[in-house]
Amino acid sequence: MILFTFSLAACKDVPQNGEYDITAGVTEARGDIEFTVVSYNLHSGGATQEMIDKAREQIDASGADIAGLQEVDRDGSGRAGDKMISTLTSGAMNNYFFAPTMSYYFGEDYGIMTTTRHEMAGSFSLFLPFPYEHPTLSNALIEPRVVTRTLITIDGVQVAAYNTHLDYTGKTMPDGTLLRRAQMQFVYELMLTDPCPYQILTGDFNAGGWDDFSVFMSSDKYALSSTPENPIASFFTDGDKNKPAYIDNIIYSKDSLQLVEAFNTESDLSDHLMLTAKFKTIN
Incomplete structure (x- = not known):
């Protein structure tokens, strides 16, 4: 209890988004390219x-051009993945953008990349919709x-690569909207404003169902790359292969990109499976 109280007291208020320019640097150039995306x-x-080393090898071996990664620790976090970012970027995928989710337990050392x-x-x-203004004992487990x-x-050719990790708690916004659906709506509306013609979205959406x-x-x-008609498992509930879940996905702009194939890669490197989607442009 003492440790929990200290952690809560050390927390910051839930942050607000500042200004951004989604049009900055966008060329809108079109071209004939093929590329591979993974979400993991x-x-x-x-x-x-060892698991992080092998995950890096798995991502590199996939031939990925873009990897959207969730649950990533900044180097020096003090957890097992103490050199996670430097390891994951030590091979072919050596350019990166890391964003902390300001988890109440890991400060700015935990996020997506x-x-x-x-x-x-x-x-x-950008921070996604969140139902509270300040951390309390009752909501401290719900990270922004x-x-x-x-x-x-x-x-x-430019590709606008989006990445996210949505809420899993089943909590709702003040208006009664399921929190992760409000977050999904925010991402959708953001992408609609992007002038880049080629867009992909990777993520762990913690979806409770296709709805x-x-x-x-x-x-x-x-x-979606993984659909009700062609579901691709990315998680097994309670680790049971008889309980597949479809909570991760790779979403794409269907008027400008053609999905060539999508599949998972089974391994014991995470509790999730790596999803891969291959695309070619439509012009």
């Missing part, structure tokens, strides 16, 4: 250095969540 929750709280083997620019991070966006140039993706599934602008 690395479960930093349960990771060992986008990595790439290509040129990266125009990165920013973020979405990041970065422009990645592949063979002269949680409804804002994207009903859109004429975006599509």
Whole structure:
């Protein structure tokens, strides 16, 4: 109890978003390219250095151009993944943007990260809807969540790469909206304002069912790589292979990108599976 009280007292207030310019640096150039995207929750709280080393090898071996990673610890966090960022960026995916979620337990040492083997620019991070203004004993376990966006140039063509990790608690906003659906709506509306023609969104959405993706599934602008018709498991509830869950996904702008294939890669490196999606541009 003493440790918990101290941790809570040391917390910051829930942050607010500042100004950003989503149009800055966007060229809107179109071109014929093919590229590979992975989404991977690395479960930093349960990771060992060996697991992180192997996860980096797995991502590099996939040929990924863009990797959206969740549950990443900043180097020096003091947990098992004490050199997580430097390890994950020590191979082909050596450019990165890390954004802390300001977890109440890990300060600014825990968050999400986008990595790439290509040129990266125009990165920013925004906090997602959150139902409370200040941490209390009753809500301290509900960490603020973020979405990041970065422009990645592949063979002269920019791709707007979004990454996020949504709420899992089942809590609601003051208006009664499920928190993760309010967060999903925020990300959707943000992406609609992006002038970059090629967009992808990686993430652990902690979806309780396909309805949680409804804002994207009903859109004429975006599509899911893992769908009710072609579900790709990314998690097994209680570790039971008979209880697959489809909580991770790679979402893309369907008017400008064609999904070539999507699949998972089973391993014991995390409690999640790595999702991979391959795309080519539509012009």
